Amino acid sequence: MLSFAIRRIVGAVPTLFALIVIAFFIMRVAPGGPFSTSRRLTASVLENMNKAYHLDEPVWMQFGRYLWGLAHFDFGPSMKYKDFSVTELIVQGLPVSLEVGVWAMVFATITGIALGMAGALRRNGVTDLTAGIIAMTGVAIPTFVIGPVLQILFGLQLGWFPVAGWDGSLDAAILPVFVLALPNIAYISRLTRGSMIETLRANYVRTARAKGIGPRRVVWKHAMTGAMLPVIAYLGPATAITVTGSVVIEQIFGIPGIGRYFVEGASNRDYPLVMGVTILYGGIVILANIVTDVMRGFLDPKVSYD
Amino acid sequence: MAVRPASAPILSARELTVDFKLEHGWVRAVDGVSFEVRRGEVLGIVGESGSGKSQILMAAMGLTALNGRCSGSVTFEGEEILNAAPDRLDRIRGSSMSMIFQDPMTSLNPYMRVQDQLTEVLVAHQGKSKAEAVDIVVEMLERVRIPDARQRIALYPHEFSGGMRQRVMIAMALLCRPALLFADEPTTALDVTVQAQILDLLSGLVQELNAAVVIVTHDLGVIARMCDRVIVLYGGRIMEEAAIDDLFEAPRHPYSRGLLAATPRLDDDTAHDLRTIPGTPRAQAGQISGCPFEPRCERRIERCTAETPPLQRGAGGRAAACHLVTP
Amino acid sequence: MTDAVAGAPAALETPSAAGLSPFKASWRRYSRNKLAVGGMVILLIIVLACFGGPLLFPYGPEDADFDNISAPMNLFSIHPFGTDEFGRDLLLRVLVGGQVSLAVGFVGALAAVIIGVVYGATSGYVGGRLDNFLMRTVDVLYGIPYFFLVVLINLVVGRTIAGLFVSIVVVLWLTPAVIARGQAVSLRHREFVDAARAGGMTEWQIIRQHIVPNTMNVVIVYSSLLVLEVIVTESFLSFLGLGIQPPSSSWGSLIDDGARSLETDVRLLLLPGCLLSATLFCLNFIADGLRDAFDPNER
Numbered sequence: 030m031l032s033f034a035i036r037r038i039v040g041a042v043p044t045l046f047a048l049i050v051i052a053f054f055i056m057r058v059a060p061g062g063p064f065s066t067s068r069r070l071t072a073s074v075l076e077n078m079n080k081a082y083h084l085d086e087p088v089w090m091q092f093g094r095y096l097w098g099l100a101h102f103d104f105g106p107s108m109k110y111k112d113f114s115v116t117e118l119i120v121q122g123l124p125v126s127l128e129v130g131v132w133a134m135v136f137a138t139i140t141g142i143a144l145g146m147a148g149a150l151r152r153n154g155v156t157d158l159t160a161g162i163i164a165m166t167g168v169a170i171p172t173f174v175i176g177p178v179l180q181i182l183f184g185l186q187l188g189w190f191p192v193a194g195w196d197g198s199l200d201a202a203i204l205p206v207f208v209l210a211l212p213n214i215a216y217i218s219r220l221t222r223g224s225m226i227e228t229l230r231a232n233y234v235r236t237a238r239a240k241g242i243g244p245r246r247v248v249w250k251h252a253m254t255g256a257m258l259p260v261i262a263y264l265g266p267a268t269a270i271t272v273t274g275s276v277v278i279e280q281i282f283g284i285p286g287i288g289r290y291f292v293e294g295a296s297n298r299d300y301p302l303v304m305g306v307t308i309l310y311g312g313i314v315i316l317a318n319i320v321t322d323v324m325r326g327f328l329d330p331k332v333s334y335d
Numbered sequence: 336m337a338v339r340p341a342s343a344p345i346l347s348a349r350e351l352t353v354d355f356k357l358e359h360g361w362v363r364a365v366d367g368v369s370f371e372v373r374r375g376e377v378l379g380i381v382g383e384s385g386s387g388k389s390q391i392l393m394a395a396m397g398l399t400a401l402n403g404r405c406s407g408s409v410t411f412e413g414e415e416i417l418n419a420a421p422d423r424l425d426r427i428r429g430s431s432m433s434m435i436f437q438d439p440m441t442s443l444n445p446y447m448r449v450q451d452q453l454t455e456v457l458v459a460h461q462g463k464s465k466a467e468a469v470d471i472v473v474e475m476l477e478r479v480r481i482p483d484a485r486q487r488i489a490l491y492p493h494e495f496s497g498g499m500r501q502r503v504m505i506a507m508a509l510l511c512r513p514a515l516l517f518a519d520e521p522t523t524a525l526d527v528t529v530q531a532q533i534l535d536l537l538s539g540l541v542q543e544l545n546a547a548v549v550i551v552t553h554d555l556g557v558i559a560r561m562c563d564r565v566i567v568l569y570g571g572r573i574m575e576e577a578a579i580d581d582l583f584e585a586p587r588h589p590y591s592r593g594l595l596a597a598t599p600r601l602d603d604d605t606a607h608d609l610r611t612i613p614g615t616p617r618a619q620a621g622q623i624s625g626c627p628f629e630p631r632c633e634r635r636i637e638r639c640t641a642e643t644p645p646l647q648r649g650a651g652g653r654a655a656a657c658h659l660v661t662p
Numbered sequence: 663m664t665d666a667v668a669g670a671p672a673a674l675e676t677p678s679a680a681g682l683s684p685f686k687a688s689w690r691r692y693s694r695n696k697l698a699v700g701g702m703v704i705l706l707i708i709v710l711a712c713f714g715g716p717l718l719f720p721y722g723p724e725d726a727d728f729d730n731i732s733a734p735m736n737l738f739s740i741h742p743f744g745t746d747e748f749g750r751d752l753l754l755r756v757l758v759g760g761q762v763s764l765a766v767g768f769v770g771a772l773a774a775v776i777i778g779v780v781y782g783a784t785s786g787y788v789g790g791r792l793d794n795f796l797m798r799t800v801d802v803l804y805g806i807p808y809f810f811l812v813v814l815i816n817l818v819v820g821r822t823i824a825g826l827f828v829s830i831v832v833v834l835w836l837t838p839a840v841i842a843r844g845q846a847v848s849l850r851h852r853e854f855v856d857a858a859r860a861g862g863m864t865e866w867q868i869i870r871q872h873i874v875p876n877t878m879n880v881v882i883v884y885s886s887l888l889v890l891e892v893i894v895t896e897s898f899l900s901f902l903g904l905g906i907q908p909p910s911s912s913w914g915s916l917i918d919d920g921a922r923s924l925e926t927d928v929r930l931l932l933l934p935g936c937l938l939s940a941t942l943f944c945l946n947f948i949a950d951g952l953r954d955a956f957d958p959n960e961r
Binding site for chain 3: 041043044045047048051052055058165168169170171173174176177178180181185192269272273276277280281291292295296298303307310311314315318
């Protein structure tokens with residue numbers, strides 16, 4: 030089991046490396062440095078600034094310098110926020126983003142599985158139909174449309190929750206977490222429902238029923254494991270969706286997380302900041318994929334530790 | 336082959352009919368089938384693929400698919416079990432009435448250890464503790480000749496060979512010492528070399544229990560080896576019923592005769608081509624009038640299309656459904 | 663025999679329709695699906711409205727009508743959806759924005775499909791080390807959340823419509839490639855390929871004339887989802903201000919403007935939002951319908 034996990038981690042290294050390389054070289058190739066938008070600077074000032082940020086060195090040297098910094102969790106200085114290093118900015122914003130993201134994932138997984146199971150066990154009942162509608166909505170209407178609509182409805186009209194802002198309280202968290210979770214609730218409930226229905230048709234479930242052990246045991250002890258495998262496999266992509274979605278959620282609800290920095294960095298061509306956030310988020314997604322892979326290997330005895 | 340059977344039948348089916356709702360309408364898979372089995376007796380149901388034979392077992396066990404509808408009557412130990420409520424059925428299935436399925440690879444839960452799949456039957460029906468159940472399971476696995484049973488039970492199904500998996504299935508079905516055993520194509524998924532072993536094993540075990548057995552198969556060899564009586568099924572209807580020797584020596588119904596003639600035998604004259612029954616089994620959409628075998632029958636007359644031949648019972652437990660035959 | 667829904671007994675004979683190609687048979691199946699057909703119809707209406715509608719207006723989306731600033735919705739006035747605080751007609755803005763969103767969506771998906779299919783079909787057909795290498799590349803790229811890649815590439819390529827288009831396509835060809843490769847691998851061993859080779863066709867010709875067309879079936883099914891993904895990605899980017907730049911607008915950027923004016927004028931958000939959602943719903947139904955009709959695995 031441990032060797033399985035290690036092998037997966039090792040397999041993920043090329044992806045992480047590719048991400049770093051791509052991010053680095055794209056930022057170098059992108060037109061316009063971070064200084065081109067501000068007021069015109071004299072040639073010598075420009076030269077000094079370039080030197081300070083090592084922009085005058087050959088590219089491969091800059092890359093090496095960057096990798097070295099990464100190994101020490103140093104993403105370099107922010108080019109726009111002159112007083113801060115990227116690492117400091119990340120340390121500020123990451124806990125908030127993580128909190129919203131993790132809550133959204135947990136909520137989406139629990140709700141999605143519950144809705145999916147209810148739909149599978151009582152097909153075409155009221156719960157199934159409701160779940161179907163939520164699924165369709167979550168998939169078709171983008172978060173940046175639903176978000177503002179809910180802000181209007183619950184924030185402005187009904188006044189139940191604050192429209193935006195973040196103070197760590199439950200009230201402020203409910204809307205953003207819900208909207209962020211919505212697409213995943215949709216996918217997970219659909220997936221659970223389909224997988225459960227499929228598993229209930231399997232021969233081995235029929236055998237379980239033939240043993241007279243009772244419907245509850247048939248569903249929860251026999252059908253559950255097989256049905257949950259695709260859902261667990263999905264949690265990797267689900268993390269990617271949550272990570273991507275959080276960028277928009279932070280924008281809409283004014284949450285001070287690192288997604289906001291990413292957008293600002295992209296607008297301002299703040300190379301290190303954009304790269305830092307990208308690599309961090311990329312790393313989180315890669316980690317999530319490894320974890321779900323290992324979980325699946327744990328549950329499915331047919332996955333021999335190849 | 337059998338111990339002297341008890342007098343009252345343990346399983347009795349009367350006019351069992353099973354219909355399925357498909358895209359284009361209702362299809363009848365089992366059409367008015369009636370039979371009885373007694374303890375100590377092995378009944379075979381033989382027929383081609385699609386003849387409805389497996390669905391008879393499914394109906395009795397309450398495992399008919401969601402789009403199926405059963406009518407008629409099936410009684411077990413005098414109690415009506417067809418379309419019975421699941422909790423009533425759950426008391427019987429797995430304990431006094433159990434089933435061996437066709438493909439042990441897909442019929443055993445791949446995500447559960449063999450030990451757990453077997454002990455749960457004992458825990459559910461006999462209230463045994465886990466530890467007691469394990470002992471009984473190990474003993475049963477030894478009886479079905481699985482070596483190193485005590486170590487092996489911690490394994491998963493895919494870690495067993497095909498023949499061993501089927502032995503596990505047999506053990507699982509016999510754990511609570513059932514009075515009635517259903518077997519759906521028990522050897523079809525196995526290598527030929529293994530088939531004989533499994534059948535012998537099964538034979539011995541059911542004799543010990545004096546259980547009633549209903550075997551469904553398309554393989555006449557299995558029938559010949561295991562059964563006391565045989566029902567020949569075609570198009571969901573019984574074509575002929577007879578004691579095993581009677582059927583093999585003197586089949587009455589044209590379909591039975593065709594089946595037996597088509598079976599290659601070791602002592603055949605190899606100059607002949609293999610004989611076949613012309614045509615293919617017909618799918619039945621809606622009610623058919625007339626004999627289901629009529630389109631492929633060499634001896635058919637006009638009456639065969641118009642009038643469904645009823646199952647006539649004759650002497651010595653024989654029966655046949657044909658206008659031209661007296662059982 | 664073992665499914666919970668029992669299938670038809672053996673050899674069900676259906677009357678064979680003379681000369682019904684599998685493609686036409688699938689189309690017939692599709693046309694029986696009311697939701698899918700409805701989706702197509704509504705989508706067509708939206709497309710026509712976005713591309714044809716603005717021709718009916720004597721002015722452009724940036725033209726201000728100073729007599730009618732912030733006019734309310736009045737379907738019978740010259741400004742059916744009203745105007746914004748600059749006096750620009752909202753209906754027209756939404757329609758013109760739709761042109762960009764839809765164009766990027768369809769053309770982008772088409773480009774991604776073409777690139778992906780050629781890449782995947784070649785890789786799957788040739789097999790061996792080339793296949794290994796090409797697919798490992800895809801695997802690695804797949805591990806990166808594509809949104810971030812799109813943004814990065816967009817920074818390089820520039821914030822024009824063309825730039826946006828390029829960055830989306832460059833990232834989204836992965837899925838069609840994987841699908842096409844799967845198909846190519848299964849086709850590679852079919853007899854008609856050997857026959858073609860025996861007849862003297864070069865490998866390239868085989869790929870072009872046999873492999874690629876036969877993967878199209880599966881690709882069509884997933885293309886509708888691809889259009890959906892492209893439109894969503896573009897809207898996402900434009901919403902964040904990273905995509906379409908003024909004076910051009912797409913539904914995404916309009917929704918961004920609308921979200922900023924939530925408290926003052928809800929229409930600015932809801933109008934493009936509704937149209938975008940309607941388009942996505944239609945694409946969803948179409949995608950489901952295509953999958954049910956064309957994908958052999960579903961049957």
